Amino acid sequence: MTWLDQALWGVLPYLVLLVLIGGTVWRYRFDKFGWTTRSSELYEKSILRIASPLFHFGLLVVIIGHVVGLAVPKSWTEAVGVSDTMYHVMALSLGIVAGVCTLVGIALLIYRRRTNGPVFSATTVNDKVMYLVLVAAIVAGLATTVLSAGADLAGGHGHDYRVTVSVWFRGIWILHPDVAAMAAATPAFKLHVLIGMALFALFPFSRLVHAFSAPVQYLFRPYIVYRSRDPIPGRASRPAQRGWG
Amino acid sequence: MATAAGQAAQAPGARPIGRVMAQVAMVMNLDKCIGCHTCSVTCKQAWTNRSGVEYVWFNNVETRPGQGYPRQYEDQDKWRGGWRRTAGGKLKLRAGGRLKKLATIFANPVMPSIRDYYEPWTYDYESLITAPLGDDMPVARPYSLISGEPMKVEWSANWDDNLAGGPEIASGDPIARKLGEKVRFSFEETFMFYLPRICEHCLNPSCVASCPSGAMYKRAEDGIVLVDQEKCRGWRMCVTGCPYKKVYFNHKTGKAEKCTLCYPRVEVGMPTVCSETCVGRLRYLGVILYDVDRVSEAAAVADEHDLYEAQLGVFLDPEDPDVRAAARRDGIPDRWLESARRSPVYALAKRHKVALPLHPEYRTMPMVWYIPPLSPVVDALTGTGHDGEDAGNLFGAIESLRIPAEYLAELFTAGDVAPVNASLRRLAAMRSYMRRINLGEERDETIAAAVGMRGRDIEDMYRLLALAKYEDRYVIPTAYGVDDADRGVIEEVGCSLDTDGGPGMGGMGGPIPFGEASGQPPPASVETFHALRERQTSDGGGHLAGRVNLLNWDGNGTPDGLFPPSGSGGGGAAADRPPDGAGAPEGGAR
Ligand code: HEM
Numbered sequence: 066m067t068w069l070d071q072a073l074w075g076v077l078p079y080l081v082l083l084v085l086i087g088g089t090v091w092r093y094r095f096d097k098f099g100w101t102t103r104s105s106e107l108y109e110k111s112i113l114r115i116a117s118p119l120f121h122f123g124l125l126v127v128i129i130g131h132v133v134g135l136a137v138p139k140s141w142t143e144a145v146g147v148s149d150t151m152y153h154v155m156a157l158s159l160g161i162v163a164g165v166c167t168l169v170g171i172a173l174l175i176y177r178r179r180t181n182g183p184v185f186s187a188t189t190v191n192d193k194v195m196y197l198v199l200v201a202a203i204v205a206g207l208a209t210t211v212l213s214a215g216a217d218l219a220g221g222h223g224h225d226y227r228v229t230v231s232v233w234f235r236g237i238w239i240l241h242p243d244v245a246a247m248a249a250a251t252p253a254f255k256l257h258v259l260i261g262m263a264l265f266a267l268f269p270f271s272r273l274v275h276a277f278s279a280p281v282q283y284l285f286r287p288y289i290v291y292r293s294r295d296p297i298p299g300r301a302s303r304p305a306q307r308g309w310g
Numbered sequence: 311m312a313t314a315a316g317q318a319a320q321a322p323g324a325r326p327i328g329r330v331m332a333q334v335a336m337v338m339n340l341d342k343c344i345g346c347h348t349c350s351v352t353c354k355q356a357w358t359n360r361s362g363v364e365y366v367w368f369n370n371v372e373t374r375p376g377q378g379y380p381r382q383y384e385d386q387d388k389w390r391g392g393w394r395r396t397a398g399g400k401l402k403l404r405a406g407g408r409l410k411k412l413a414t415i416f417a418n419p420v421m422p423s424i425r426d427y428y429e430p431w432t433y434d435y436e437s438l439i440t441a442p443l444g445d446d447m448p449v450a451r452p453y454s455l456i457s458g459e460p461m462k463v464e465w466s467a468n469w470d471d472n473l474a475g476g477p478e479i480a481s482g483d484p485i486a487r488k489l490g491e492k493v494r495f496s497f498e499e500t501f502m503f504y505l506p507r508i509c510e511h512c513l514n515p516s517c518v519a520s521c522p523s524g525a526m527y528k529r530a531e532d533g534i535v536l537v538d539q540e541k542c543r544g545w546r547m548c549v550t551g552c553p554y555k556k557v558y559f560n561h562k563t564g565k566a567e568k569c570t571l572c573y574p575r576v577e578v579g580m581p582t583v584c585s586e587t588c589v590g591r592l593r594y595l596g597v598i599l600y601d602v603d604r605v606s607e608a609a610a611v612a613d614e615h616d617l618y619e620a621q622l623g624v625f626l627d628p629e630d631p632d633v634r635a636a637a638r639r640d641g642i643p644d645r646w647l648e649s650a651r652r653s654p655v656y657a658l659a660k661r662h663k664v665a666l667p668l669h670p671e672y673r674t675m676p677m678v679w680y681i682p683p684l685s686p687v688v689d690a691l692t693g694t695g696h697d698g699e700d701a702g703n704l705f706g707a708i709e710s711l712r713i714p715a716e717y718l719a720e721l722f723t724a725g726d727v728a729p730v731n732a733s734l735r736r737l738a739a740m741r742s743y744m745r746r747i748n749l750g751e752e753r754d755e756t757i758a759a760a761v762g763m764r765g766r767d768i769e770d771m772y773r774l775l776a777l778a779k780y781e782d783r784y785v786i787p788t789a790y791g792v793d794d795a796d797r798g799v800i801e802e803v804g805c806s807l808d809t810d811g812g813p814g815m816g817g818m819g820g821p822i823p824f825g826e827a828s829g830q831p832p833p834a835s836v837e838t839f840h841a842l843r844e845r846q847t848s849d850g851g852g853h854l855a856g857r858v859n860l861l862n863w864d865g866n867g868t869p870d871g872l873f874p875p876s877g878s879g880g881g882g883a884a885a886d887r888p889p890d891g892a893g894a895p896e897g898g899a900r
């Protein structure tokens with residue numbers, strides 16, 4: 066365990082969390098107007114119609130996979146009778162399918178951004194940086210999965226991230242990151258985790274904030290929304306006199 | 311034809327009045343529309359002269375028959391707007407319910423693309439002055455405002471104006487298609503009129519129902535349907551939800567925008583910009599009281615032909631003491647009740663029954679109603695050498711000119727010709743009844759009786775429709791918290807967003823961290839009128855000279871800067887103005 070390990074796996078996660086949470090709160094308070102998907106469907110829809118669902122649904126599965134893989138301790142799955150091999154076959158096959166969907170989706174999205182004139186001119190530097198980090202994260206993630214699967218197929222045992230990365234990850238939340246566990250992970254995993262952290266740090270400052278406002282509340286609210294006229298504070302506002310509401 | 315809902319309203323004792331709400335509604339008298347597009351242009355100047363909404367016309371004027379804007383928006387098999395009644399009698403969004411919306415959120419399958427509206431363009435005017443001296447006249451070529459590339463101009467919001475493009479284009483009219491081949495042909499030879507359209511500010515707005523974030527809402531006080539620019543997340547489902555295609559996606563800000571019924575003006579008792587500037591003076595604004603608890607039931611009646619009467623049944627009679635008591639109970643101020651009594655919209659829609667809703671079959675309960683045009687009938691009559699003002703002749707012509715009536719019925723009553731004919735007959739009766747008076751003849755009550763009216767009613771209608779005085783056309787109570795003293799003080803110069811460093815001056819009122827479309831949109835509200843006034847009458851606003859914001863102009867007088875200065879030194883004011891297009895105001899609609 067070098068000082069670098071300490072810095073990367075002991076300190077950096079907290080800095081990233083700080084940026085992620087603080088940045089999101091700040092962005093929400095000061096830039097509600099900029100908080101949007103910035104949909105480009107008005108410009109182009111035939112590629113988008115395939116690419117965007119492919120990317121997003123793939124990504125949702127990937128996210129669920131991450132949550133299960135990182136948050137659920139190995140002992141729990143073993144306790145309910147899921148053997149190590151079973152778990153790996155499941156996780157790797159599903160992971161590869163979802164990962165490839167995501168990758169193909171984002172490749173199509175980027176192709177569209179690059180080749181469709183209107184979409185290209187609506188692409189900001191911010192978008193480009195975001196895409197770079199996002200693609201890097203997906204590629205690195207997929208690489209770890211493929212490497213593990215390859216090792217498994219070769220008859221050996223791939224690196225079991227559930228005893229390294231996952232242990233370290235869970236430790237973060239109890240303010241006791243297991244730096245040694247993370248330091249024991251393979252370089253591929255380390256790279257993926259680092260890019261992941263970069264993505265989280267970037268999140269609040271990019272268009273990705275739209276993910277935080279996924280509109281699940283839509284399922285539960287009445288269709289028609291009534292609202293009263295906002296009282297708008299301002300230097301020339303006057304106290305409500307006679308009136309209603 | 312009266313439905314259960316309709317009858318209940320006629321006999322209010324029969325059923326307790328539910329929650330009363332007020333709505334500022336509009337009526338347009340199509341006979342008077344000359345298709346000049348003044349309303350569209352002034353609306354655009356006030357609200358959508360910004361980048362991101364170049365293609366957007368909150369108010370547009372369509373020639374009918376014609377495809378409309380966006381093209382063929384009335385074809386709901388294609389665009390899936392509005393509500394659909396299920397076999398079980400429930401209302402469902404035609405584009406799919408909540409789960410389907412969320413499942414298709416990543417790419418909305420039925421969103422119109424920019425080409426369905428039109429690709430906005432500008433010209434490279436610069437080449438007119440920079441072209442080297444030569445034998446050829448320099449030309450300004452069109453450039454797309456979307457891609458920045460040179461483009462061929464092929465369509466616009468009113469490309470088929472006055473049937474430009476002929477039968478091929480008119481045959482794309484979804485309604486003409488519905489009426490069939492034969493009808494269409496004879497129809498094109500006899501009939502053409504203009505249909506100005508704004509958002510309907512529906513009682514049962516499907517745009518609001520389609521918004522996953524809950525950013526769209528109907529204002530409880532005046533029924534205006536708005537998009538909260540801070541809550542909109544750009545899921546763009548509202549665009550699909552509105553069957554009239556009156557929610558637009560701002561492709562620069564990534565947020566939805568729509569007609570606001572000029573709420574900053576309406577709140578202080580001023581008519582909307584489109585009404586104020588209408589050359590034909592054909593728009594009416596007034597309050598309608600309605601029973602919210604009956605809306606969904608009325609919107610779900612089984613027979614589409616009953617929707618018109620069902621909606622009338624939701625409107626409450628402001629003269630009825632029970633209604634007035636219920637309105638007071640629900641917190642509607644007396645000022646609004648008084649206003650509702652004098653409402654021209656109520657008079658034209660319910661008392662005289664000459665105004666009709668646009669496409670009630672979408673089941674959104676639209677609140678901008680139309681008086682169908684009688685002039686084509688009159689023209690046809692006089693064209694054949696008959697007296698076009700004789701009641702008998704007119705009644706006969708209305709019956710025999712079936713095709714226009716059928717077309718109008720497809721627009722206004724889900725295909726039921728009876729209400730359209732009834733409305734046209736009343737207009738015809740008014741014509742001949744009033745002609746006798748103008749000629750100094752006796753009043754002929756039989757003409758009135760033939761259309762189920764009294765002479766008094768006809769004269770009342772005449773005052774509204776023919777004399778159409780300003781005070782009679784616009785009866786708008788001010789919003790609470792704003793008193794009548796505000797009326798008329800808003801004569802003003804300049805744009806409220808043009809403060810130093812403000813959005814109108816190229817900024818969003820501060821540093822711009824995430825591009826031009828981020829930050830906090832400055833609210834356009836009553837209060838900003840006061841702020842505006844203060845700013846304009848104090849020092850330091852010198853650079854505002856030469857700018858007039860029509861949104862705040864009440865039509866009285868000519869504010870400084872409405873016209874370019876005459877005489878010498880005129881360039882001074884313009885000189886310290888920033889170049890045009892340097893970041894226009896964003897997010898007016900909240
Ligand atoms: C469940 C939550 C999410 C929802 C509902 C959602 C929805 C959307 C929508 C509606 C668009 C606009 C598509 C268009 O019309 O142009 C979009 C774009 C995008 N989303 Fe998501 N998203 C979610 C989560 C995420 C996440 C977690 C990420 C990545 C970490 C992501 C990355 C992107 C990207 C990169 C684009 C831009 C696509 C392009 O136009 O090139 N989204 N999303």
Ligand code: SF4
Pocket residue numbers: 508509510511512515516517518535551552553554555556557568674
């Ligand atoms: S007409 Fe206006 S209120 Fe009605 S659904 Fe469309 S946008 Fe909404």
Ligand code: SF4
Pocket residue numbers: 342343344345346347348349350371504506587588589590591592
């Ligand atoms: S300004 Fe009036 S007359 Fe002119 S197009 Fe508009 S509605 Fe018709």
